[in-house]
Amino acid sequence: MAMFHTRSTFTTQRWLIAAVAVARGVTSAAVADAQAPVSARQLLDGYVAEALAANLSIAQQSAALTRANAGVREASGRFLPTVGVNARYSELSGVVNIGDFINPAYTALNQLIGQSRFPTDVNTTLPFRQETKLELMQPLFNDALFGARAAARAQRDLVGATRKGAMRQLAADIQQAWLGYASTVRAVETLEATLPLLDENVRVSERLIGAGQATPDVLLRARVERSELLQQIEEATRQREAARRGFNLLRNRDEDSAITLADDSTLLRVDSLSRRDLLAHALTHREELAQAGSGISLARAQQRIASSAYLPNLALAASYGVQGDRYRFNNRSDVGLASLVLSWNAFNGGQDAARREQANATHSEAEYRRREAERAITLQVGNAYDAVQSARSTLVSAADRLASAQRAFSLVQRRFAEGLATPVEFLSARTAFTSAAINQVITRFTFATRVVELERAAALRALPH
Secondary structure (H helix, E strand, C coil), rough: CHHHHHHHCCCCHHHHHHHHHHHHCCCCCCCCCCCCCCCHHHHHHHHHHHHHHHHHHHEEEEEEHHHHHHHHHHHHCCCCCEEEEEEEEEECCCCCCCCHHHHHHHHHHHHHHHHCCCCCCCCEECCCEEEEEEEEEEEEECCHHCCCHHHHHHHHHHHHHHHHHHHHHHHHHHHHHHHHHHHHHHHHHHHHHHHHHHHHHHHHHHHHHHCCCCCHHHHHHHHHHHHHHHHHHHHHHHHHHHHHHHHHHHCCCCCCCCCEEEEEEEECCCCCCCCHHHHHHHHHHCCHHHCCCCCCCHHHHHHHHHHHHHHCCEEEEEEEHHHHHHHCCCCCEEEEEECCCCCCCCCCCCCHHHHHHHHHHHHHHHHHHHHHHHHHHHHHHHHHHHHHHHHHHHHHHHHHHHHHHHHHHHHHHHHHCCCCCCHHHHHHHHHHHHHHHHHHHHHHHHHHHHHHHHHHHHHCCCCCC
């Protein structure tokens, strides 16, 4: 019997060492997609860069920015002259022929002077059968064009800030998704490392009952404990695969693509900045404030467009071409025209005043929106900072809890091997130890997740253009 307990003790201690190793965050060789330990910071930076380059949502935002840049070029192009060619050739019926009026008069004049000086076969219709001309239009003064260009630039800046905000959110999402996946991997490893302990406990209970040293309820408890652990492993495995699919979705990769893990000892740590420094950095770099500023600029541009209706517009129009009954290119057929065109709206039923009032209200909305964004960012940074400090303090408590549970389990396991502890005490100590190991995993990754949230709230990560 003593030899049996000694062998049981050796097996139990071996799997206990494996469980402790997992709880302390050493990457398990059993995970197929976990490679040699690397820095979590470097690993996550690589995944963030990959996601920013491949994510479909960011690709849509980039296309929107390209469209906005084209809008700015379009608005700027309205200041340049427009040149076009207009040509018309018509078949006429029932139109006025000028020759019907001129030919009799020219005939009478020829008779009076006794000479055929004036033509009497004029055959010209109005409109002319053909008209081909080159036209040029150059705006000289149009205040609405300046407002439209400013609006296009503000819209471009707004789209750019929105894209940067989406990139910052994606950077946080990809890191948190990786942390979520890694935590489920560690949880599965910890639970699987505990399973041999319960298998050994079932075998010990069966031998004790066979030797007449235990009652059947001991074996039933051991089997119940093992079945409960199997359920936990199944649920943790499901969560791990769901986390894998979610992470690969953000990367725009196949859902079963490999994911590299890092040594848990290299998990993110918060930068040593004070709450005031973090808040100042956020108020300078957060994209929400840039969006609000672009909204204010857009509202100002709309105000200028609305006010431009009270000013005159001046443009230069010029055209040159040929016209007549047929195409003839000579000095008698070409026509040139140059004009200064002035337009000024005197009254349109109060529409201009209403548009300016709308633009003023839009400007006020944008100002309020910026103030609201500043208050929201201040709140986010404060909450994220406090969450990191709270999570940091729980790291020590979780480590102490695991160490205490480990020592308690070692003592109970030794007493159980000597026949001085009951199976219930052994299972209770094992449950407390496993719970402490899982708690340390959760605490460690919760801290890292809160660091990522603080990074996002304070806009600490530099984003590519």
